[in-house]
Amino acid sequence: MNEQQLIALAAQGDNQSIIDLAEQYLPVVLKLRRQYFIRNYDEDDWLQEARIAIHRAASEYDQRHACSFGAFYRLLLNNQVIDLIRRSQAKKRHPEHDILSLDMGMDDGNDALLVTNLMAVDIVHVRNIVAEFAKECSSFEGQVFTALLAGYSPQYIARDLDVGLAPVTNAADRCRRKLRQQLAS
16 A cells, blocks of 8 residues: 555544554654653653644645655644643643642651552541641641642742741741641551
């Protein structure tokens, strides 16, 4: 089967033709993969994007134009990869405020809790402790803790509460210690 027949079948959605064309143009994909980095994309993701682009290129390709299918596909895949990168780096895809870990600044790295398979009972227990935790805090600590849970940075919290950064950092440390103590008990 020649390339034009494969293109026509791929345009109609024939899976085997799409796979065959994708294999034929695999070097294009590999070159783009070396050229661009997309966070959290592995080889399977790249190959899937390549098959999507092959189908789209086959559907939109017009032989009457001066460019070859390979050049058209390369351009279309390149634009698709750039769009993926642009979308992954969009401001709305990142947290609005800095994220602060409750384990930040620990002296002993062994205190970090690694949670894998939590049972529903454990989740409910932790939620109850966090909900009750505000009663264990001073008014200022409660404000800081609530803001940290909402995802605000210490700098933002200091500006919002009209205090220095040091009191906010100290309150966060006290909250961390108290919460760790409650979770351990």
